Amino acid sequence: MMENHKIAEEVIDAVGGRENIQSVAHCATRLRIMVNDKEKINQEHVEQINKVKGAFFNSGQYQIIFGTGTVNRIYEEIANLGLATMTASDQKKEAVKSGSKIQRAVRTFGDVFVPIIPVLVATGLFMGLRGLVMQDQVLALFGMKTDDVSKNFILFTQVLTDTAFIFLPALVAWSTFRVFGGTPIIGLILGLMLVSPSLPNVWSVAGGDVKPLHFFGFIPVVGYQASVLPAFIAGIIGAKLERAIRKRIPESLDLILTPFLTLLSMIILSLLVIGPAFHTVEKGILTAATTVLSLPFGIAGIILGGLNQVIVVTGVHHIFNMLEIQLLAQYHSNPYNAIVTCAGAAQGGATLAVALKTKSKKLKALSFPSALSAFLGITEPALFGVNLRYGKPFIMALIGGACGGFVASLLKLKATGMALTVIPGTLLYLNGQVLLYILVNLIAIAVAFVLTWMFGYSDKIKEEVEK
Structure with missing residues (x-):
């Protein structure tokens, strides 16, 4: 496709040309480029390229957000132009050599625990489904009570839910x-x-x-x-x-x-x-x-819900994987998930407000899919593509996350798993909490949306930022 070929050429030019590129890789949403000199990157040029939803330098890589599907096509075009390519894992090994000792330590920490997360996600879903099936209202639909459930069925569900933690x-x-x-x-x-x-x-x-x-x-x-x-x-x-x-x-x-x-x-x-x-x-x-x-009066929700996305921006949020794994292993529940979910949902709410308020077709085209991505649990496009770029939407989203986290903490919401948030995260609250979970997400989104609409964004701000 000629358009993608042109975008690939523009990306190469904007990051300082072929001679400034060590290697190119990609993940599910981002093109990851290792460069020789990051001072040669023209950030403004990159952000103006069609289909680009944001770009930032992190973990020794210059990461350009294109979104799922699109990034694969751009990567193929860059590879066809003869640039050195790597797998994402190989490039990450190279990138580990860069950054501070703390950044490298956190990155290594993430490399250990991230591969374990999928089985814990599956285990959390099994717990949620068991909680749903074992509710009195659901059993009543089949003319059953808790005592009528087969012991063999209970044993089967325990195999599904306990093995990974044992x-x-x-x-x-x-x-x-x-x-x-x-x-x-x-x-x-x-x-x-x-x-x-x-x-x-x-x-x-x-x-x-x-x-x-x-x-x-x-x-x-x-x-x-x-x-x-x-x-x-x-x-x-x-x-x-x-x-x-x-x-x-x-x-x-x-x-x-x-x-x-x-x-x-x-x-x-x-x-x-x-x-x-x-x-x-x-x-x-x-x-x-x-x-x-367990801090009273929802204090934990305010702190964690308000600061979570700040931690995401720094790239050290993977360090909390161990905490969530420990919570699930010891208590078979995860109160941290509902709070940080609100933080992510609020970023989507702020981005949605920008999308609806701006008259810029390009910004609308960027903001709508970025908001949807946040509602599906991936906040980077909203964070780096919209909210941080214009500043105030990010602040309004932090307030929205704090408000949603506050209510989640008061309601004592607890997930049966980890790693799934916002819309996909509903699967972790099927044990009688799903309506409350939806409520706290809506609160986070609504607060961030209203504050961004009223105080956080105008096209005048956009013009000032892009001067």
Whole structure:
């Protein structure tokens, strides 16, 4: 398509020409370009290119938002022009070398936990569906009561909802080994050892039904079902230990000795040192998080709902994945989700107000799909394409997120999963909360929309920004 070919040429020109481009990759919505000198990027030119919904520099990459489908076609045109291309994962590895130590640490943290999220999303949906099916009103439609539900059916749903959390340390250790350069299958086995049936079950110990083992008379040893931090730390140390051992073992013995010595050393270290120490730290983090989330008068919702999208802008929001995973693992509920959902919905509400108020056809064409994207849980197009560009809509959206979060906190909404927000997020509230969930989203959207319409945007602001 000639239009996409022209856009590809304009993108290359706007980012400083071929000689300034190291590599090009893409994700679901964004073209990701690694450049030699970011000072050569003409931001204004990029934002004026047709179909561009926003652009920003983050995580060592210049990211241009095109949206789903469109980005694939632009990427193909750029590849056809002979530019160096990479997979998104390979480019991310290169980008990791850039940025501050904190940015690199957070990026690595995200690389460990993001691959685990899909199975936890599925588990959350299973929990929500079970909650829906087990409601008295739904059972009554089939002439049944709770006592009439087959025990085998309950057992089947428990397999669906409990497995991922019981074996969570295995998933965490596997992913950590993968990211830190170890052999993932060794990490998987180490994680499975941490939840071995031979160890006292941590939930049974907590309930007082079982006593922990005591090594040397004072070190408590239990299984670490649904635990995150011990497996994460064990994964980091284990991956580094495996690499160190491999360097010192003759190649002919590597296949036998490296896994043997790694697993032997790490299970001793994990059960006797890492597990007891970091399980205590983990419980402290969880206690602090639940204390904040339980602050009275909706204070938690105001703080988290108001600041969440500021954190998204900085790119360090993935660090909260561990918190959500811990909440779900320990309590099978996630009060954080409803609050941050309001923050995302509010960005969509502000962008929708801009779309309806502006007389610019180009801005309308950008804002409407960006608002829809936010309502589907992806806020970057709205954030970087519209709200941050004009400033005040972003502030109004933060207020809307705080208001929605305030009500969500007062209503004590709790998701059955994570990672799904706004419209898709309704699937996590099927256990009798869905109407309240819709209500808090509408509040966030309405507040952001009205404030943006009245005080946050006018075409005069647009003209001033684009001078």
